[in-house]
Amino acid sequence: MTYIPHSPQERDEMLAAIGVKSLEDLFKDIPARHRFPKLDLPPALTEMEAAAELGELSTGNENVRTDLVSFLGAGAYNHYIPAAVDHILRRGEFYTAYTPYQPEISQGTLQAIFEYQSLICALTGMEVSNASHYDGATAVAEAANMAYAQFRGKRKRVVISPTVHPQYRETMRTYIQGMGLELAGDDPKANRSTERSRRSLDAGPEALEGLVDENTALVIVQYPDFFGRVYDFTRIIELAHGKGALVCVAANPTALALFKTPGEMGADIVVGEGQPLGIPLSFGGPYLGFFTTRKQYIHKMAGRLVGETVDNRGQRAFVLTLTAREQHIKRERAISNICSNQGLMALAAAVYLSLLGQTGLRQVAELCYHKAHYTAEKISKVKGYSLCFEAPFFHEFSVCCPRPVAEINETLLEHGFLGGYDLGQDYSSLKDHMLIAVTEMNTKDEIDGLVDVLAEVNHD
């Protein structure tokens, strides 16, 4: 009986105390013809056997630490995770604890989340952070939800840049099904017109200006954008505010170590994917959606919130606060149905940021920046390849290739490299465009190796 501690004698004593004869008697309410189905599942493995089976499954993959040299980003990044992060995450007091609804015995979780909130505010330049959403994509969707609630449904347009991550925009579309919200700026059908969409993709945030009107609740941009480009959004934010609209910036947290914060630019909501902060790639999840805003909007923000207070012994302490916003109290009037947060992932980010501090995080960001620019410089000198855009970039950039990206990546794979993302998959006007990401994990030798293979591909 895996993990079940009862002896047959104890079981019988308990049945007697309840007043039934057998375990089966406890299930009399179950409709007889469906009761006790035979499940067609493999027989139980012992721990030793399960470890072997999972081990074997895991070796059916090629991973980016021991098998492949990765230059793939597009929303998930291969960063170094300091050893101490996992050691702390593995403490049972943290990972087997529940949501801190009983603050007297949950100060570990509560204070850790309060510190996480503080660290995220420091990074984004914003006034208040919640305890996190599921990921960057759902955080963007919740920003739209929040803006809709802020205007009490009177403004129905959300302007979203086509250079926001394609999967974030897809998630938005799913969330706003039937909300009566109109999305402008990224018409999925627009990709048919190669020239028009190419023009809108070439431009920076100014391409959105004409779309912002008095019916706009929210403008959403990404920083750096999906193509890796860094823009100052101050102007579009001012313009949007002039029309009474809010602005949400979806930001990369590592980039925020170097670049001007969206808070400084005047953003109302800053969200993003926190995976780069000490969370392994793990084939896409669990990740971390950070969500920040300004104090004036706090009552329209969804998600858990930890606040400081005192206990009845005069000690400083922390507690979940403004809980009446949430679904367990507001039910159908809640702004969002969100119940949980990414607790342990928020802890990972807090530990990572605490371990690196301002010095370490800046070092990581600068390494990413210099290595990416070195890579871009070298690639641009290879015949047939060029950098597609001129705007400044952080650690990702788009390369216009002489051959289809899929072909190039196949060759790269044969040489042990995981190539960049094929932008043509999502943007029909960007065929043969590869999005390459470089982090502190990529050495000069690996970068030179990549460039050699790219050159080789063009010679065939």
Added chain:
Amino acid sequence: MNIPTNLKFTKTDEWFDPATGAMGLSDYAQGQLSDIVFVEIVVGVGETVASGKAIASVESVKAAAETYASANGKVVAVNEDLSGNPEVLNKDPYGQGWMVKVEGADASGLMDAAAYTKYCEERAH
């Protein structure tokens, strides 16, 4: 419990002052909610409200509730001071805790203070 005799009341615990056109939530309501931490008036000056339409959203430490218009009418004033001082709703629900003032309202169909007192007594458990 405070139930001023000059006011009229709804079954959903709102009050209405026929003399001034002001409305808000009753002492019983604020007691049920306990410590109020947030209030948002959701109608603006010039808007017409119908009885039963939400005029405010109220949140306390442990609960949330909508406050509904106790009478029909056109909104002529909104209490701007409430959002910065939600605790006023607990301390002075009938005075400084007024939420909106309407004109052209018809208070028939509302309970008077005596009827509301009886209603509250019957509900207590």
Added chain:
Amino acid sequence: MTEPTIYELSSPGRTGVTFPDPDVPRTKLPQNLLRKDLPLPELAEVDVVRHYVNLSKYNYSVDGGFYPLGSCTMKYNPKINEDTARLPGFAFTHPLQPIETVQGNLALMYTLQEWLKEISGFAAITLQPAAGAHGELTGVLIMRAYHKDRGDVKRVKMLIPDSAHGTNPASSAMSSLEVVQVPSDARGNVDLTALKAACDDTTVGLMLTNPNTLGLFDEHLEQVIEIVHDCGGLVYGDGANLNALLGILRPGDVGFDVMHYNLHKTFSTPHGGGGPGSGPVGVTEKLADFLPAPLVGIIEESVDDEPPLFGFVTPKKTIGRVKAFHGHFGMLVRAYTYIAMHGPEGLRQISEYAVLNANYIKARLKGVYTVPFDRICMHEFVAEGQWADAPGIRALDVAKRLMDYDFHPPTNYFPLIVHEALMIEPTETENKGTLDAFADALIRIADEAKTTPNLLHEAPHKTPFGRMDEVKAARELVLCCWLPEDYGK
């Protein structure tokens, strides 16, 4: 004794984990785009580690003790799951790698899809939703899309029992549906008369938690489902209480059309202090086309001894994706490990002993605590934390006093239909000794409530922290531990 915050421990000039100088030439930074300062703390690694170790000491956890939280299923979190999830072959794979390089991951996801379908009797499933509430939103959107696809645009109302968890109506509202509450009858079942009256051609469906949040299996389950189907509606199963049904009943067999699973409840993935969870959604054949994209499917069938090629498939009428990438893969590995180690008999034992444990505690408390619906319960039950001869004592006081006995309190004030509710779910991984100690503590507290009520009113006394000033927390919002003007002083 409180632990300082990470900012209070910070000291200028300290460094923790540092990185090498660039091994490539530096490129000039774009000066006009840079931030001026980065107000993150400065600590050495030992200080950071001590800080978090000290914080951890203030936490109650499953690894530390019993957590009888109703509807949360706080069962033991197996350690092997933590190891398998961290295998480099899983942990260091990028979600956008070519499928040929991640066949191990895809095989695991495909197999888990098959297993979860088998466990609950569904034809198709998505592993993408990140949590239970996320799964509910997904399921509700699927129901909506199904009706819309049939041209049935009148259906805009979701029926929800008054005992439901808040995420049910919230998820419906997020999908722009109107919520219609259905009352429970005197025995804790869905009131059939009220249900019949509410069902019509404007009904999208019914969201049903079964066993319900009172821990009771609906005595008219098949009738409830029939009534909803008869008016053309669908039945959504909130799978939060699946721990009572493994190998006992498959919701798909009895007529549920769509159901979400909580891997962090039933399938032992850890709660992490609030998350991450995972909320797969299973559906019947007729709803399969509407599942979120992408799902894991077989791209090329197996030939001879070669395994099949797994990849991603998009359902024909998909509602779209509900988050980026594929779902909480790390939690899927843990759930896979768990199911592999139980097999069909082991799964049934989980539910048998979960139900045994709950009924045992209920039997021990008989005559001391009022249990409003006195029937054999499933994996949890609700007791009242109040007594006529203990005026002024409420469930909250009982809960706080339990902490002095080293127990985490049960769920408080939910479901809303029982006054001063204490929802108790022991799970199957607790031994008889623990259950007896818990029952003994509750019985003592019931006595204290009448003889020395102040012990309860002022509880907890023995924990590191006492009751919190929640009014202060809400009225004087302090949500951040650093202020720009104070930083660096």
